[in-house]
Amino acid sequence: MVVVVAVLSGGDPIPHVGGGRIMMNGLIVGARGGVMGRWSLRAAAMSTKTWATAGRESVVAARCGCLIMGARFRTGPPSVGCMVHTHDGIDWAKRVAVMRRTDAIEAEVNGWVARRLVDSLPAGATVVDVGSGTGGMAVALAAALAARGGGRVVLVDAVPELQAVAVEQVRAVDKVEVVAVRADAAEPRLAEFVPAADLVWASRIVHHLPDQLAGLAGLARLLRPGGQLALSEGGLHTHCLPWDLGIGEPGLQDRLVAARNAWFADMRAAIDGAVRLPIGWNRALTDVGLRDVTAFSYLVDLPAPATEQVRESVADWLAWLAAVGADRLPESDRDILERLLTRDGPDWVAARDDVFVLNASTVHLGHAA
Numbered sequence: 001m002v003v004v005v006a007v008l009s010g011g012d013p014i015p016h017v018g019g020g021r022i023m024m025n026g027l028i029v030g031a032r033g034g035v036m037g038r039w040s041l042r043a044a045a046m047s048t049k050t051w052a053t054a055g056r057e058s059v060v061a062a063r064c065g066c067l068i069m070g071a072r073f074r075t076g077p078p079s080v081g082c083m084v085h086t087h088d089g090i091d092w093a094k095r096v097a098v099m100r101r102t103d104a105i106e107a108e109v110n111g112w113v114a115r116r117l118v119d120s121l122p123a124g125a126t127v128v129d130v131g132s133g134t135g136g137m138a139v140a141l142a143a144a145l146a147a148r149g150g151g152r153v154v155l156v157d158a159v160p161e162l163q164a165v166a167v168e169q170v171r172a173v174d175k176v177e178v179v180a181v182r183a184d185a186a187e188p189r190l191a192e193f194v195p196a197a198d199l200v201w202a203s204r205i206v207h208h209l210p211d212q213l214a215g216l217a218g219l220a221r222l223l224r225p226g227g228q229l230a231l232s233e234g235g236l237h238t239h240c241l242p243w244d245l246g247i248g249e250p251g252l253q254d255r256l257v258a259a260r261n262a263w264f265a266d267m268r269a270a271i272d273g274a275v276r277l278p279i280g281w282n283r284a285l286t287d288v289g290l291r292d293v294t295a296f297s298y299l300v301d302l303p304a305p306a307t308e309q310v311r312e313s314v315a316d317w318l319a320w321l322a323a324v325g326a327d328r329l330p331e332s333d334r335d336i337l338e339r340l341l342t343r344d345g346p347d348w349v350a351a352r353d354d355v356f357v358l359n360a361s362t363v364h365l366g367h368a369a
């Protein structure tokens with residue numbers, strides 16, 4: 001199997017091609033994961049059709065090592081120097097280990113959600129995971145496709161460190177072609193660089209975009225006629241601690257969630273060009289032209305006594321809440337957090353047998369006409 005990684009770096013003016021402002025750089029990754037080469041492609045105005053052609057031919061190029069369509073294919077180190085970035089000020093690359101742990105503890109429920117979504121797709125379907133992170137759901141979607149004979153999974157993310165992990169995970173699934181597109185999901189021309197999708201999965205990414213409705217419209221444009229958008233946004237916050245921990249004031253969990261919510265509002269407000277979305281997700285999906293809008297919710301329910309991996313994940317979650325919420329918490333809570341997060345200390349949270357993970361996610365569904 002060959003993996004084509006495309007990097008869309010918007011805004012590069014290309015001389016002499018009249019109106020063109022597109023440049024793509026890619027990696028060609030071999031079946032065993034080694035980087036076989038790099039390619040770059042400049043075009044004036046690529047339509048979905050030309051992208052599809054470029055994608056196919058790039059795969060061909062990877063197989064025979066030839067030059068096609070002005071794509072340069074040469075050996076060399078991975079090309080990660082691109083202009084794609086997120087808007088949220090979050091250092092996602094630092095979160096690889098944490099996100100992988102979340103993927104691991106949610107693997108079972110992800111499998112259930114993926115089968116539910118993939119079961120109604122045509123044979124050999126193309127599934128696009130936008131904001132694919134370290135690939136937890138992408139692997140589940142790939143496995144669901146493989147169980148029905150195979151298909152294609154397209155990983156779209158702006159962060160190379162996460163995308164590399166996701167590619168590695170999905171590549172291990174037989175019968176599924178993997179395509180990685182490194183791009184800003186807010187890029188209005190996204191559909192020109194992503195193969196048309198039978199299913200677009202977008203989990204906890206749209207709320208990181210400046211204009212969420214415009215972002216959703218962009219995701220809807222990735223769909224084939226009749227294709228389905230599955231947007232995972234909202235639900236119920238993670239709970240993981242007993243109400244009274246025996247140290248500090250009871251109710252720490254609730255104060256942490258309140259602090260996190262205040263951070264979230266600030267994070268949104270600090271995004272350059274942020275636009276409010278003053279409606280619920282069902283209305284947003286309808287507003288971008290999708291039909292038959294419905295939703296379902298599912299629980300991640302990993303009760304105490306939990307496995308070591310789940311308890312480590314609780315520590316991850318607490319560390320994240322402490323990082324984003326510290327300024328909004330009283331000093332007494334900050335002290336308790338420090339004690340809970342001191343590995344090997346007497347209050348190390350992951351050593352407790354009464355911590356757990358409980359949260360709910362809502363998946364909003366809509367179909368392209």
Ligand SMILES: C[S@@+](CC[C@H](N)C(=O)[O-])C[C@H]1O[C@@H](n2cnc3c(N)ncnc32)[C@H](O)[C@@H]1O
Pocket residue numbers: 085086087088092130131132133134136156157158159162183184185186202203204205208209
């Ligand atoms: C909260 S994580 C969600 C990961 C995964 N979908 C999940 O639900 O576990 C957000 C993901 O979106 C990616 N992301 C954030 N802003 C982005 C943007 N503007 N364009 C593309 N990806 C972005 C991050 O790199 C990260 O992988």
